[in-house]
Amino acid sequence: MHCPFCGTVETKVIDSRLVAEGEQVRRRRECLKCSERFTTYELAELVMPRIIKQNGVREPFNEAKLRAGLQRALERRPVSVEQIEAMVGQIKHALRATGEREVSSRFVGEAVMEQLKGADKVAYVRFASVYRSFQDLDEFRAEIDKLAASASTSEADQVTQVVAERLQADDTSDDTNNG
Known part of the structure; x- marks a missing residue:
């Protein structure tokens, strides 16, 4: 995951939680270069026929x-x-x-x-x-x-x-x- 502040790809996940009744994962990340923290959300891409x-x-x-x-x-x-x-x-x-x-x-x-x-x-x-x-x-x-x-x-x-x-x-x- 690219850091939205400095652009480096070196980040680590410091916290993960299920949200939206288990439909999404909220991840708190920290950049290893600039030490800024940011949140990402992950969800399954479900393609309908x-x-x-x-x-x-x-x-x-x-x-x-x-x-x-x-x-x-x-x-x-x-x-x-x-x-x-x-x-x-x-x-x-x-x-x-x-x-x-x-x-x-x-x-x-x-x-x-x-x-x-x-x-x-x-x-x-x-x-x-x-x-x-x-x-x-x-x-x-x-x-x-x-x-x-x-x-x-x-x-x-x-x-x-x-x-x-x-x-x-x-x-x-x-x-x-x-x-």
Whole structure:
């Protein structure tokens, strides 16, 4: 490490500590030539894979886009910002864990659905309805039935109620637009 004061490469570490919840190492260094002290921070460089869209276009991973999608699905749901950030972190970890330089957008979508399924069933169905392009009530029912097989009855009832309200609101807006 070059000394920022005199430029020599002769420095020694006099103290090291983990910071940022163990994500960084803070090192206190001393120059062996001019005896000045300075602090450096060390963190792992984690390269995210590129995303291959369904149309074949490749684009860099966009964390803001991922977060926005989760927030949209979780809008007006009892999920904290910390939980959303944890989901973002787990999805990013899953992407890096593939070891691939490129992953499909389908992989990302499935990872998002898996996180939402564990966090909030209503948000899961909301996201699934857009992600899988549900066209009618039967597709909603099929997804809710799959959820009900793995969830408690009260959770499935809650999801069914929200979907019914959403469909009723859509019907009402269709009547208003057509009338």
